[in-house]
Amino acid sequence: MRRDIFQAIADPTRRAIITLIAIQAMTPNAIADNFNTSRQSVSKHLRILTECELLKQEQKGREIYYTLEIGKMKEIDQWIEQFRKIWETRFDQLDIVLANIKNKKDEQQFTI
Amino acid sequence: MRRDIFQAIADPTRRAIITLIAIQAMTPNAIADNFNTSRQSVSKHLRILTECELLKQEQKGREIYYTLEIGKMKEIDQWIEQFRKIWETRFDQLDIVLANIKNKKDEQQFTI
DNA sequence: TTTATGCGAAACCATTCGGTTGCAAATATA
DNA sequence: TATATTTGCAACCGAATGGTTTCGCATAAA
Numbered sequence: 001m002r003r004d005i006f007q008a009i010a011d012p013t014r015r016a017i018i019t020l021i022a023i024q025a026m027t028p029n030a031i032a033d034n035f036n037t038s039r040q041s042v043s044k045h046l047r048i049l050t051e052c053e054l055l056k057q058e059q060k061g062r063e064i065y066y067t068l069e070i071g072k073m074k075e076i077d078q079w080i081e082q083f084r085k086i087w088e089t090r091f092d093q094l095d096i097v098l099a100n101i102k103n104k105k106d107e108q109q110f111t112i
Numbered sequence: 113m114r115r116d117i118f119q120a121i122a123d124p125t126r127r128a129i130i131t132l133i134a135i136q137a138m139t140p141n142a143i144a145d146n147f148n149t150s151r152q153s154v155s156k157h158l159r160i161l162t163e164c165e166l167l168k169q170e171q172k173g174r175e176i177y178y179t180l181e182i183g184k185m186k187e188i189d190q191w192i193e194q195f196r197k198i199w200e201t202r203f204d205q206l207d208i209v210l211a212n213i214k215n216k217k218d219e220q221q222f223t224i
Numbered sequence: 225t226t227t228a229t230g231c232g233a234a235a236c237c238a239t240t241c242g243g244t245t246g247c248a249a250a251t252a253t254a
Numbered sequence: 255t256a257t258a259t260t261t262g263c264a265a266c267c268g269a270a271t272g273g274t275t276t277c278g279c280a281t282a283a284a
Contacts, residue, residue, distance in 0.1 A: 010122035011272080015191070022198060029230065041273055043232065062230050062281040073195040079127070080192065083185040086134060123242080140261065153243055155262065174251040174260050227284070233277085240271070247264085254257070 005075050008052045013037065014045050018054065018068060025058065025065040117187050120164045125149065126157050130166065130180060137170065137177040 009015050017031055032042040046066055049055040054072050058065040121127050129143060144154040158178055161167040166184050170177040 004124075006124075006127065007122045010119045012116075012118075013272090015118065019194070022195060027230075028232090037272090038274065039231080040233095040275080044272075047232080064231070070195060070199045073192065074199065076188070077192050077196060080185065080189050082131070083134060083182060084189060087182045087186065125242090141259090149242090150244065151261085152245080152263090156242075159262080176261070225284100227282100229280100229282070231278105231280080233279105235274105235276085237274080238272095241269080242267105243269100244267080245265085248262090250259100250261085252257100252259070254255100 003048065003052050005052055005054060005072060006079075008049055008054055009076065011045065013042075014049060017042070017045055017049065018073075021055065021066055021068045022070070025067040027063045027065055031066070115160065115164050117164050117166060117184060118191075120161055120166055121188065123157065125154075126161060129154070129157055129161065130185075133167065133178055133180045134182070137179040139175045139177055143178070 009018070013035060016035070020026060020031060020034060028039055028043050028046060031046070032039040035042065046055060050057065050066070052072075054069055055066045056069055058067060121130070125147060128147070132138060132143060132146060140151060140155050140158060143158070144151040147154060158167060162169065162178075164184075166181055167178045168181055170179060
């Protein structure tokens, strides 16, 4: 079961939940009111977001308030950073580098 | 069949492909050499990335070079922007705003 | 104490996903 | 021309995904 932040934000409902909670902490019922889906469905999304440490729970009586761990969002920003460098420095010389490709063979495994 | 950029980068192999191609345009076979998966599997990833306009094809004889549409990556950056504002201005007053939650009811459908 | 509310967890279901295998088309090479 | 290479596509498969329904457990309210 993959459970990283990129998989977490792949779902549009989860992205909306993140945006909602960024503004103010909310309970599952309050969150579910904003969507055309059931509370249980939202609950599953909250579980996924919590498991990858994007959300944090705060119990208040029988209610649970979910708050956004904003720092976790930086992980996405850090991955984007490498590409931001490219488009900001107008590094559009991809065609030039294109000729080298044939020599690149049997290099070590590439992992993210 | 969802096919947006967030779903595209959810898969670790696809993120690695994006990073690879950002450096230099590559053919499917050359790309597949970098992974422990089959050429056909990579081909499917390339199809998905192309369908959501992250990659562009350039036919050269019987080879097809895939190049990164770097501008498309900005769409992710734009979504992150709202959160970057929060963590950069050290807006960690989420607890304060927490009290308002009970009034928020029956507001219009929330969509991303 | 009894009832209502808020919530998570488990079971189940249809769909999607990532991968493999096999094939056909196009181009390059012998 | 005959053969080899590069590639996309369709069919298939097991696993994961997102959703619903049902249930049980706390806590709050009557």
